[in-house]
Amino acid sequence: MLTSEIEHYLREDLGYNDVSCTLVPDMEAHAVIFTKEDCTLAGLDVAKSFFDYLGINAETEYMEGNTIKKGDVIFSLHGSSVSILRAERIVLNFLGHLCGIATLTRRCVDIVRNFSDTKVACTRKTTPGLREHEKKAVIAGGGDPHRFNLSDSVMIKDNHVKMMGIESAIESARKMASFTQKIEVEVESSGDALLAARLGADIIMLDNMEPSAIIDTMTTLRKASVPEHVIIEVSGGINLGNLDEYAKTGVHVISMGSLIHQARWVDISLEFLS
Structure with missing residues (x-):
């Protein structure tokens, strides 16, 4: 994703006076992103673009198109607590939407393959x-x-x-x-x-x-x-x-x-x- 696109999405979500994310002390933090239901993964590269831009170390063992189960950890995150909070909603929105498309597509492909x-x-x-x-x-x-x-x-x-x-x-x-x-x-x-x-x-x-x-x-x-x-x-x-x-x-x-x-x-x- 281009830097200009990343900044556009961040500007839309953060606005001009982001009090919500700066309430917490800016400290080194560890967080995980996980799924609450079985799904097919998509949008990992998009998520990684935001993490890289915000200086967050994001590790995953999965690739696009992998099928994962409820409770599986998609990303393990290390970095600034404020930065992770700022990335949270944008990344979850992209992942939720794109994984939804991939999951429905995989279901349809499986039906046709019969x-x-x-x-x-x-x-x-x-x-x-x-x-x-x-x-x-x-x-x-x-x-x-x-x-x-x-x-x-x-x-x-x-x-x-x-x-x-x-x-x-x-x-x-x-x-x-x-x-x-x-x-x-x-x-x-x-x-x-x-x-x-x-x-x-x-x-x-x-x-x-x-x-x-x-x-x-x-x-x-x-x-x-x-x-x-x-x-x-x-x-x-x-x-x-x-x-x-x-x-x-x-x-x-x-x-x-x-x-x-x-x-x-x-x-x-x-x-x-x-």
Whole structure:
């Protein structure tokens, strides 16, 4: 994390007159950060950035993506008592949020693995300013980050199609995109999926389609001898309750905005030791 980012977050939390943290004597202290529930770890590098900036020695035996149990100590901290108090809430907020994303992602990946090796991906439905960290948390949970931003690839969505039509949109994308950028087209029917494939789309997203319709579309594409390099992705309305049905469809990627926006924070705490 950049120094400017660290200072931004500290400024937001400390304000101009931090009496709370300076009530205690500034002395060498030992504290631990531990989890109150089983989880998958993410955000360790973010936490370490704050500890390093504040001169706190932070030791951990874990790595991103490790699964830990309730009561396990994530970090052992040594340093200024005031500095540890100032780092506490920011670090716990990041860890709680990012571990929550990683834990939900790991759960979804495990469900899909019962049926196939289909990738589980997140989307651009992220918290402004936190996308980098939220997507890295998905990676820690075994998921795929999808696009980090609009420049990573070209996605032709329903609104593009409404204004231009699939053929014109793909033609324009092929003219404007770099050879390094894949072109993805969002469709809602087997016919449009086949059209997108024939027009040279690299990725076809089947949006808001029921599993039965997806299976029919996959059959249609196979019968049409769509090139094997074309990636088939599904998205829209997929959650823990129906994920297994989508995992059975034979698609290459299942993308879920819920990996981030529906992830519950993990309960993580800091405690000073005597």
